[in-house]
Amino acid sequence: MIKDSNVQMAMTFPPLLVVLLLALSTGPLCDAIWLNIPKTGTKCVSEEIHSNVVVLADYVVVSVEDGQTAAIAVKVTSPYGNNLHHSENVTYGRFAFTTEEAGNYLACFWSDNRTRGSGEVVVNIDWKTGIAAKDWESVARKEKLQGVELELRKLEGAVEAIHENLLYLKSREAEMRSTSETTNARVAWFSIMSLGICIVVSGLQVWYLKRFFQKKKLI
Amino acid sequence: MERKWRKIWGLIGLLLLNFVNNVSSLSLTITKVECVYEIVRSEGDIVSGNFVVVDHHIFWSSDHPGIDFSITSPGGDILHNLKGTSGDKFSFKAPRSGLYQFCFHNPLSTPETIALYIHIGHIPNEHNLAKNEHVDPINVKIAELREALEAVTTEQKYLKARDAVHRRTNESTKKRVIGYTVGEYILLTIASVLQVVYIRRLFSKSVGYNRI
Numbered sequence: 312m313i314k315d316s317n318v319q320m321a322m323t324f325p326p327l328l329v330v331l332l333l334a335l336s337t338g339p340l341c342d343a344i345w346l347n348i349p350k351t352g353t354k355c356v357s358e359e360i361h362s363n364v365v366v367l368a369d370y371v372v373v374s375v376e377d378g379q380t381a382a383i384a385v386k387v388t389s390p391y392g393n394n395l396h397h398s399e400n401v402t403y404g405r406f407a408f409t410t411e412e413a414g415n416y417l418a419c420f421w422s423d424n425r426t427r428g429s430g431e432v433v434v435n436i437d438w439k440t441g442i443a444a445k446d447w448e449s450v451a452r453k454e455k456l457q458g459v460e461l462e463l464r465k466l467e468g469a470v471e472a473i474h475e476n477l478l479y480l481k482s483r484e485a486e487m488r489s490t491s492e493t494t495n496a497r498v499a500w501f502s503i504m505s506l507g508i509c510i511v512v513s514g515l516q517v518w519y520l521k522r523f524f525q526k527k528k529l530i
Numbered sequence: 531m532e533r534k535w536r537k538i539w540g541l542i543g544l545l546l547l548n549f550v551n552n553v554s555s556l557s558l559t560i561t562k563v564e565c566v567y568e569i570v571r572s573e574g575d576i577v578s579g580n581f582v583v584v585d586h587h588i589f590w591s592s593d594h595p596g597i598d599f600s601i602t603s604p605g606g607d608i609l610h611n612l613k614g615t616s617g618d619k620f621s622f623k624a625p626r627s628g629l630y631q632f633c634f635h636n637p638l639s640t641p642e643t644i645a646l647y648i649h650i651g652h653i654p655n656e657h658n659l660a661k662n663e664h665v666d667p668i669n670v671k672i673a674e675l676r677e678a679l680e681a682v683t684t685e686q687k688y689l690k691a692r693d694a695v696h697r698r699t700n701e702s703t704k705k706r707v708i709g710y711t712v713g714e715y716i717l718l719t720i721a722s723v724l725q726v727v728y729i730r731r732l733f734s735k736s737v738g739y740n741r742i
Binding site for chain 1: 558568629643648659668671673682683686693697711714715733
């Protein structure tokens with residue numbers, strides 16, 4: 312009986328699902344923050360990301376002036392300066408990449424001067440990294456999950472991400488501890504060496520002056 | 531038939547849950563005032579987050595005046611106001627839906643970098659649905675579980691940002707120890723060489739002058 316109702320549901324769901332997914336995925340104001348881009352100058356947002364992480368971002372210009380949405384230019388750079396995405400005079404766009412190096416990834420926006428607006432441009436930026444950027448629809452299709460199973464799979468993904476983060480924090484703390492211990496040892500050694508250098512230099516001074524005065528036949 | 535419709539609505543509710551999970555984490559550079567806006571979709575959502583000032587340009591004193599932070603609701607009330615902090619956590623229940631404003635103000639002239647993380651959590655409840663719709667208790671439980679996991683993630687982001695600040699301080703200390711110590715040795719040597727040169731000059735002008 313359960314199988315029967317499952318089959319029935321499977322037949323009515325797809326059209327509903329498709330409509331709902333379309334409706335919600337084309338909505339521009341999904342989940343994101345809004346930023347003010349000044350008329351002159353660039354506004355940059357950055358995030359420190361480690362390597363092998365998927366980054367997915369959407370940006371949409373929200374402010375409308377004189378019946379026209381203003382245009383902006385975007386540039387995304389990796390920590391080593393490579394250009395990952397660059398577009399000019401757009402009102403919406405999306406970029407996705409997998410990080411290769413660990414470091415600070417920077418996305419800069421500036422307003423394109425060709426639009427004659429007088430105010431600031433407001434941009435809706437949706438920036439997702441790691442587990443939040445995972446494409447659950449394709450996973451659900453591939454493994455034929457739906458409903459509660461899919462939600463639980465997402466929770467499992469979230470727990471794994473938490474675990475990874477904890478391990479990362481642990482390794483960073485171990486590195487920091489070793490740096491602190493090195494610094495501590497260095498402070499001790501360098502202070503003793505400084506005392507030693509002081510003594511050596513003053514000894515040399517005294518010896519040199521004594522020789523000098525003896526040569527001058529003053530002593 | 532009734533069960534089927536309930537399941538359909540349950541599934542739609544679950545799908546809607548997907549898109550209501552709202553997180554944003556990024557770093558901003560603040561020169562004077564920066565505001566970040568976020569839309570809260572339904573009243574009663576819990577907005578939680580944290581921010582940490584990552585780039586403290588401390589040179590001499592260890593006391594940074596910090597930056598000011600405020601959260602404004604769509605109605606214009608200030609929900610949270612902090613002055614002179616170098617990082618904090620915040621959490622509140624949104625009194626109404628709309629656009630919330632998170633503003634930072636930098637009292638100094640040097641730009642500061644801030645790592646910000648905001649999470650808006652929604653748990654479906656009976657409140658907003660029509661009379662003949664029910665919320666499947668398992669959806670509520672899953673939403674609560676998800677919110678608990680997000681709370682852990684939020685805390686981890688805070689710890690990560692603090693760790694980054696601490697690391698910067700440590701590396702700066704390491705560089706300062708080496709730099710200043712070597713500088714000290716060189717200065718010491720130069721001072722003593724200058725002393726010797728001066729004394730030599732005192733004595734070599736003419737022996738007759740300086741009979742000490």
